[in-house]
Amino acid sequence: MSFKEKSAWVMGLIMLATGLWYAQLVAAAPQAPVIGPLVPYVLAVIVLSIVAQVILAILSPKEADAPADERERAAIDRAGNWSGMVLGFGVITAVIMYIGGWSATLLVHAVIGSLIVSTIAEYALQIYFFRRAI
Amino acid sequence: MSKRPPITNRVRILREEHDKLSQAALGEAVGVTRHTIIAIEQGRYSPSLETAFRIARLFGVGVEDVFGWEGE
Numbered sequence: 148m149s150f151k152e153k154s155a156w157v158m159g160l161i162m163l164a165t166g167l168w169y170a171q172l173v174a175a176a177p178q179a180p181v182i183g184p185l186v187p188y189v190l191a192v193i194v195l196s197i198v199a200q201v202i203l204a205i206l207s208p209k210e211a212d213a214p215a216d217e218r219e220r221a222a223i224d225r226a227g228n229w230s231g232m233v234l235g236f237g238v239i240t241a242v243i244m245y246i247g248g249w250s251a252t253l254l255v256h257a258v259i260g261s262l263i264v265s266t267i268a269e270y271a272l273q274i275y276f277f278r279r280a281i
Numbered sequence: 282m283s284k285r286p287p288i289t290n291r292v293r294i295l296r297e298e299h300d301k302l303s304q305a306a307l308g309e310a311v312g313v314t315r316h317t318i319i320a321i322e323q324g325r326y327s328p329s330l331e332t333a334f335r336i337a338r339l340f341g342v343g344v345e346d347v348f349g350w351e352g353e
Binding site: 149213216217218219277279 | 308312313314315316317320325326328329332
């Protein structure tokens with residue numbers, strides 16, 4: 148498994164775990180101010196991402212320094228393209244729900260949720276394209 | 282699932298003819314990862330024209346001596 152694939156697995160799992168935690172926080176108090184669940188979520192993502200990338204770099208220092216090659220760049224670009232569509236779909240759906248009566252708080256949570264889902268999709272697609280070799 | 286590219290190659294044969302050059306060493310020499318060399322050898326990935334030329338020049342042959350069109 149290449150360094151980029153390992154990194155995608157780790158980051159995808161971090162986003163999945165923290166995303167589920169965020170959903171749990173929101174479900175416990177759906178109408179509470181957004182800042183309540185958002186701040187600990189963002190901090191958790193930042194800290195876990197830094198720790199995971201440092202550990203990966205210590206384990207494979209040479210690969211960590213190397214830029215993505217042409218096949219990896221193509222995989223990353225294609226995954227980003229598809230995940231952008233996931234984000235767009237989520238945001239538009241959230242706006243439609245807001246127009247239909249959702250509160251502004253739920254709109255923000257839905258947009259953040261879409262961002263989380265699209266990021267997870269991006270890492271999952273990267274892994275798929277790395278393995279399929281584009 | 283996408284179709285395999287219709288490009289054949291002799292990269293593995295040429296590696297073996299050149300003192301069994303490793304996939305990692307070839308990848309490093311032409312600027313791609315070992316995983317990309319593996320994907321090229323297995324016919325799952327067609328390299329860019331630049332990488333194809335780099336591989337051919339490394340082995341001291343022409344691009345058409347390394348890569349071909351399926352069925353030809």
